[in-house]
Amino acid sequence: MTASAIPATPAVLNTETASAAAELTLCRHCDLVQELPPISAGEEACCSRCGHHLDARHRQPVLRPVLYAGSALFMLLLANLFPFVSMFAAGNSNEMNFFDTSSVLFTEHHQWLAVLVWLFIQAVPAACMCAILYLKLGMLYALPARTWVARVLYMLKPWSMVDIFLMGLIISFVKLVADADISLGPSFWAFCLFCLLHLRAFQVIDRRELWSKIAPCPTPRVAAHAGKTGLAQNLKLCQVCTAIIPVTQTHCSRCHTKVRLRQRCSIQNTLALLIAASLLYIPANLMPIMRTVSFGETIDSTIISGLVLMWQDGAYPVAIIILLASVVVPVVKILIMFWLCYLTALPLNRRQRYSTQIYRWVDWVGRWSMVDVLVVAIMAALVRFDLLMSVYPGTGALVFASVVILTMLAALSFDPRLLWDPLAEQAGSSS
Numbered sequence: 495m496t497a498s499a500i501p502a503t504p505a506v507l508n509t510e511t512a513s514a515a516a517e518l519t520l521c522r523h524c525d526l527v528q529e530l531p532p533i534s535a536g537e538e539a540c541c542s543r544c545g546h547h548l549d550a551r552h553r554q555p556v557l558r559p560v561l562y563a564g565s566a567l568f569m570l571l572l573a574n575l576f577p578f579v580s581m582f583a584a585g586n587s588n589e590m591n592f593f594d595t596s597s598v599l600f601t602e603h604h605q606w607l608a609v610l611v612w613l614f615i616q617a618v619p620a621a622c623m624c625a626i627l628y629l630k631l632g633m634l635y636a637l638p639a640r641t642w643v644a645r646v647l648y649m650l651k652p653w654s655m656v657d658i659f660l661m662g663l664i665i666s667f668v669k670l671v672a673d674a675d676i677s678l679g680p681s682f683w684a685f686c687l688f689c690l691l692h693l694r695a696f697q698v699i700d701r702r703e704l705w706s707k708i709a710p711c712p713t714p715r716v717a718a719h720a721g722k723t724g725l726a727q728n729l730k731l732c733q734v735c736t737a738i739i740p741v742t743q744t745h746c747s748r749c750h751t752k753v754r755l756r757q758r759c760s761i762q763n764t765l766a767l768l769i770a771a772s773l774l775y776i777p778a779n780l781m782p783i784m785r786t787v788s789f790g791e792t793i794d795s796t797i798i799s800g801l802v803l804m805w806q807d808g809a810y811p812v813a814i815i816i817l818l819a820s821v822v823v824p825v826v827k828i829l830i831m832f833w834l835c836y837l838t839a840l841p842l843n844r845r846q847r848y849s850t851q852i853y854r855w856v857d858w859v860g861r862w863s864m865v866d867v868l869v870v871a872i873m874a875a876l877v878r879f880d881l882l883m884s885v886y887p888g889t890g891a892l893v894f895a896s897v898v899i900l901t902m903l904a905a906l907s908f909d910p911r912l913l914w915d916p917l918a919e920q921a922g923s924s925s
Contacts, residue, residue, distance in 0.1 A: 517711075518718050519548055519702070520731040520738050523850050525723045525911040527738075538700075544850040544914075550700040555707075556630050562695035563626040569688035570620055577679035579663075579876060581670065586879045592616075592681055594875035595659075595868075599887060602874065607892045610899075611871045614655040614864065619692055622647060622654055626695055633707050640708050641749050645734050648701060652902065655864055656689045661815075662868035666876065668812045669804065669869075705735040705748065712737050712747045725915060730755045760909040761835050767904035768831050774897045775824060781890030784870050788883045796890060797821065797866060820866040820894070827856045827863075827901050831908065838912040849913050857905040863898045867891050 517530045524544040533539055538550035552558065578592045595615065599608035625647040632640045667676055705711070718729055718738060729738050732746040732753045739746055739753060746753050757763075782794035795803070797820050804813040834853055837845045846852075870891045877885040 518720060518738065519736065520724045520729065521546055521548065522731055522733060522736070523854070523910045524914045525725055525731070526914075527718055527720050527722055527724055527727065527729065529720045546850070546854070549702045551703065552698045552700065555698075555703065556633055558698045559626050559630045559695055562691050562698065563623040563630075566623045566688050566691035566695055567620065567627075569684045569691060570616070570623075572684035573681045573688055574616075576681040576684070578681040578685070579679060580677040581674050581876050582677070583674035583879065584882060586882055588876065588878045589679075590872075590876045592685060595871045598875040598878075599871060602886055604887050604892065607867070607871070607887060607895065610895055611868065614653060615659045615868070618650050619654045619656050619688075622650055623692065623695060625650075626699060629704060629708070630699075644704060644708060645749060645751065648734070651696065652861065652906070654692070655861060655868070656685075656692055658862055658865050659868050660686065660689050661862075662865050662872055665812050665815060665865065665869050666872040668809055669873075670877070672807070702736045705737075708735075709748045711735075712739065723914070725755070725911075756911060756915075757907065757909040760907060760912060761838060763907040764831060764835055764904045767900050767907060768828055768835075771824075771897050771900035771904065772828055774893055774900065775828070778890050778894040778897050781893055782888030783866065783890035783894060784873065785886045785888050786877075786883065787886070794888060797894070816866060816869075819863050823859055823863050824897060824901060827860045827905075830856050831901070831904055834908065834910075834913065838915075842914075842916050845913055850910050853905075853908065853910050853913070860898070860901050860905055863901070864895065867895045867898070 518527055519530050520527050521541040521544060523546040524541060526541065526543045528542055528548075530539055530549055533549065533551050535551045535553045539548045540546065541548055573592045578590050578594070580587060580589045593616075596608045596612035599605075599611060625643050628637060628643050629640055629647065631637065632643075663682075670676060718724075718727055724730055724738070728741045730741050730753055731738060732749060732751060734751045735746060735749040737746050737748045741755050744752060779797050781796065783797055784795045784800065786793045786795065797816070801813055801816050801821070804816065830852060834849060837849055870885075870887045873885040874887050877883055
């Protein structure tokens with residue numbers, strides 16, 4: 495069930511006289527202090543200025559995440575125990591296990607690419623599910639180190655790519671089904687269930703609600719008023735646990751994280767990462783991303799040549815998906831991130847009010863460019879017929895993966911609050 499959104503109210507409120515039902519929060523995207531309205535189970539509160547998600551309440555906040563996360567881990571175990579996919583072509587057959595997507599890359603001397611694939615589709619998702627289990631059970635049994643586990647959970651969350659891997663499987667099957675017979679093993683269906691349960695486990699937890707159960711939110715030692723920015727009131731937000739603390743306080747009193755008024759050198763770091771991604775994007779498209787050996791003949795495929803081949807073969811939906819994920823999305827994301835950095839240097843009245851929504855969109859969609867790299871990993875593990883036909887990853891796969899990682903890091907290093915800060919106050923906000 496989709497939670498109904500309730501905008502937070504910017505009405506003026508002093509924390510010293512606030513009632514128990516009223517609670518102040520500071521938006522992590524536009525820096526506006528506002529009062530959280532009372533919300534019921536199934537509802538969420540959004541920022542009244544930029545629309546960013548602030549808080550949510552879920553039914554059965556302990557039982558449902560535990561069941562989803564526990565079931566997801568069980569399905570991941572099953573996905574590794576049984577055959578994943580089998581391929582039959584010209585009287586030959588090959589069986590692929592889930593772990594082969596990374597182990598084959600390792601044996602073919604693509605160790606860095608193998609480690610990345612293993613982290614994105616197995617290690618990080620499993621660690622996130624274990625963290626959710628630990629945190630939710632910790633509410634019942636007061637387990638130690640919950641603060642550290644919660645910090646790690648939200649640090650790892652953007653790098654869990656099981657949904658992208660599932661899309662990569664669909665694309666690989668469409669590419670191969672015309673030349674071979676594909677048989678789906680029990681581990682494939684277990685992985686599909688793992689993917690759904692993994693996504694659902696994240697949907698039924700909320701960062702603010704989770705931290706409120708770990709430790710109470712500290713009350714600022716200075717008066718805070720809703721309707722004004724935190725920067726104007728000498729207040730800053732802990733990006734980890736959402737606590738509001740004074741600018742004079744260096745560490746959060748709840749999660750003990752070092753808190754800065756704004757991310758240090760945000761624009762400089764973002765520009766450096768974007769320039770590096772732009773420079774790598776050129777060789778990523780020129781180098782072969784996949785190498786096919788058939789009857790002794792070697793065919794190197796770049797991103798563009800593979801896209802053209804799929805279009806000529808009539809696989810139009812797959813060609814469009816690859817075009818969007820591997821060509822359009824990286825270029826558009828880099829250009830938009832450059833544009834957002836430029837906006838921070840303009841006067842406040844000349845910045846687009848929808849720029850924060852655009853930032854949230856590119857931050858979410860950028861990770862989907864990894865689908866082409868995962869398709870290469872799947873093809874390399876599945877198409878193994880010796881001299882008849884075998885697929886190997888090319889150098890371009892690792893270079894393109896580096897481009898995607900750099901653009902993701904650029905989005906994470908960009909501080910969207912700079913889009914709402916007056917220029918005169920940005921100079922001293924990096925402390």
